[in-house]
Amino acid sequence: MTIQHAKSDPQQNLLVMCVLSLAVGAIGGLGAWVFRLLIGMFHNLFFLGKFQLAYDANAHTLENPWGPWVIAVPMIGAVIVAWLVKTFAPEAKGHGVPEVIDAIHYGRGNIRPVVAAVKSLASAVCIGSGGSVGREGPIIQIGSAFGSTLGQIMRLPTRQRITLVAAGAASGIAATFNAPLGGIVFAIELLLISVNVRTLLPVATATVTATYIGRALLGTHPAFDIEPLRITDFHLESPWGLLLFVPFGLVMGLASIVFVKGMYWTEDRFDAMPGGAYTRHVFGMTIVGSLLFAMFQWQGKYYVAGIGYGTIVDVLSGALTNPAFLLLLCALKLVATFLTLGSGGSGGIFSPAMYVGATLGAACGLAIKTALPEAQVDTLAFALAGMAAMIGASTGAMVTAAVMLHEMTDDNNVMLPVITTMILACAVRKHFSPGSIYTIKLLRRGHVVPEGLQAALDDARNVSHVMSGSFSVIEAASPLTASPTIATIVVHGGEVQRLVAPGEAPVNRGAEAPGDLVILAPDEPLVDALRKMKLAKTACAVVSSRPDSARVEDVLGVLSVQEISSYRTELAELFS
Structure with missing residues (x-):
């Protein structure tokens, strides 16, 4: 043995x-x-x-x-x-x-x-x-x-x-x-x-x-260290002020879907183009270059180039107040980002998402302010909520988006509008696009990854919680007839020689031909036990009160694929 x-x-x-x-x-x-x-x-x-x-x-x-x-x-x-x-x-x-x-x-x-x-x-x-x-x-x-x-x-x-x-x-x-x-x-x-x-x-x-x-x-300053963020004091005079962010959250959810779907649609179009990596990326960036030149000729600024923080600062400081122009910037930034990454570029999506959220949020805030002057709409609050909602909805990282927005702006006054907008935006994106901008790429490879955390219950379970106390014992010299429902322990001289898993095809061996054996302690964490079984390439293990000994009288039970499967089935009821 x-x-x-x-x-x-x-x-x-x-x-x-x-x-x-x-x-x-x-x-x-x-x-x-x-x-x-x-x-x-x-x-x-x-x-x-x-x-x-x-x-x-x-x-x-x-x-x-x-x-x-x-x-x-x-x-x-x-x-x-x-x-x-x-x-x-x-x-x-x-x-x-x-x-x-x-x-x-x-x-x-x-x-x-x-x-x-x-x-x-x-x-x-x-x-x-x-x-x-x-x-x-x-x-x-x-x-x-x-x-x-x-x-x-x-x-x-x-x-x-x-x-x-x-x-x-x-x-x-x-x-x-x-x-x-x-x-x-x-x-x-x-x-x-x-x-x-x-x-x-x-x-x-x-x-x-x-x-x-x-x-x-x-430096120690936040990413966006501007005066309006230091003096903003957002107050909700009535619940109606917060309700304005409900339709805005739906709008941001739809925008995040455009962002996620548009990214991969553009990538697919470029992948289907003739030519190689060079021609595709150069073609895409030629359009981006033309867009930059046109914007500078028209407005004196590139606006949609690079990470776009200059434009975000303009939005947050109130330098851009034309809703139509803000919507145009939002659309052009989406196009430039799709072309850059879809054609083969390298870079992140947090900054483009913040840009789109800020410009679209400010445009919506200004439009509402014009339509409902008595509502006392804070355009900056809409811009900040849009930034967090766009990041949270497109990536699926809602808490990250809210926390980072606070740290980047050092502004804690707009958390209620931010949370309200982000929750609704994420719900809309999740309904129409179950995958986030991160997970869709993996799903296309057939790689499923969880979106969110689940309690690590395996870490809280010991072997004794899952093992079975039902097993049969036979001598090594006896003919082996394995059971389809319980494990069979083969014994020689009072010691466990090997273990036959439930339903495993019986192979008779003499006492001189022992098998390999994994012995677990009853208080051993289930995760550690599964790791040992995987490394040993075995579907069944013995649970003993003395894991350093193979004496049959110390055996308390067995842990097999059958018990693990039953445990996993029961565990599935706890998760949505």
């Missing part, structure tokens, strides 16, 4: 995980800083012809020296991006977060190290050359790639490697937006498989580290 001790990568204690998370957080903070410098370098080089790192994303770009040739700027960027992605890392294409989620749920937390470098360069070039994408997706993928690489170097088990991947993503979000709570909640809502002290402490450690480094290098 051989007692099977399944081997796996050693699990590190919580202190070691926190030390590793410090390193992950440091890279997240430094990575956000370096990534911003790269964006500034490419932006100044492409649009101004200067080699300069300083770049204020909240200000509009000055007039370029190229004249009509500025149309070629996004085209040149497209060639570089296509070459980087095609040559080194196809995973760097797109907005990045789906690749991280896929690595967690279907790749055992493994992300190639080269992805971080390629994603940094490709996204910096894409944003710097005018591509309509954000910087959060890249920094999420950069931090996650480092967390995964560190986990692989340390030979961590899958669950701890995934924790470092989530910590890397959270640290990137925290540093790039100066939003530590938003980073933690993002990891909880979209990345972590289970939420407990063992996972949250490393994620929080990385987030605090990244935020501290980010603030030291990038």
Whole structure:
């Protein structure tokens, strides 16, 4: 008889995980800083012809020296991006977060190290050359790639490697937006498989580290530090003021559907085009370049280029007050984003979603203000609610959207309108498009991932809660007749030789030919037991009061696929 001790990568204690998370957080903070410098370098080089790192994303770009040739700027960027992605890392294409989620749920937390470098360069070039994408997706993928690489170097088990991947993503979000709570909640809502002290402490450690480094290098002010956000005092004089956000939430839900569906529709159209990655991306960015040139000729600003924070600041500060023009900006930003990412660009979708939400929200607020002057509508409240609703509905990360909006604006006055709008927008999107902008990409690969968290009841169950106390015992020398309903324990000399699972085809062996055996303790966590059975490649295990012994009199029961299946069926009743 051989007692099977399944081997796996050693699990590190919580202190070691926190030390590793410090390193992950440091890279997240430094990575956000370096990534911003790269964006500034490419932006100044492409649009101004200067080699300069300083770049204020909240200000509009000055007039370029190229004249009509500025149309070629996004085209040149497209060639570089296509070459980087095609040559080194196809995973760097797109907005990045789906690749991280896929690595967690279907790749055992493994992300190639080269992805971080390629994603940094490709996204910096894409944003710097005018591509309509954000910087959060890249920094999420950069931090996650480092967390995964560190986990692989340390030979961590899958669950701890995934924790470092989530910590890397959270640290990137925290540093790039100066939003530590938003980073933690993002990891909880979209990345972590289970939420407990063992996972949250490393994620929080990385987030605090990244935020501290980010603030030291990038400043302590919120992402949108403007006067109207510091003096706004939103009051609800009556319930009717809040009810105005109900139809607005429905509008934002429909807008999020356009955003999600339009993104993948455009991607499908480009994938069906003749030619390769170069021609498709250059074609798409030629249209974007023409759009930028036309906007500058008409309005003196590019408006829809890059991450678009300059336009968001204009909306929040009240500089844009024409509803028709705001709706036009909203539509053009959607088109530019679809073309950039659909044709093969690299960058995030948080910033475009905020832009669309701000412009559409302000337009709706101004329209209501004109139609109902006695309602005392606060346009800024509509813009902020639209930003959160667009992010929450399109990504499925509602709490993240609300928390990040508060941290990015340092404004807590509009939480009721924000929550009301976001809930309704998410409900509308969920009804018409069950998948979010992240999960649809994975569903197309046949990879189903959960949208939301469920209680980790497996962690709260011991083997004794699931095992069966019914089993039969026979001597090894006796003819074996396995039962279809209960497990059969084969004994020789008072010791368990092997275990035959219910319904398993009987194979007679003599005492001299023992089988492998997994012995579990009754108080052993069910998750650990299932892990041992998987590694030992067995469908059945013995539960003993003395797991270091194989004596038959110590056997309390058996744990087989049959008991696990029955437990899972009962568990399904608890989840919606």
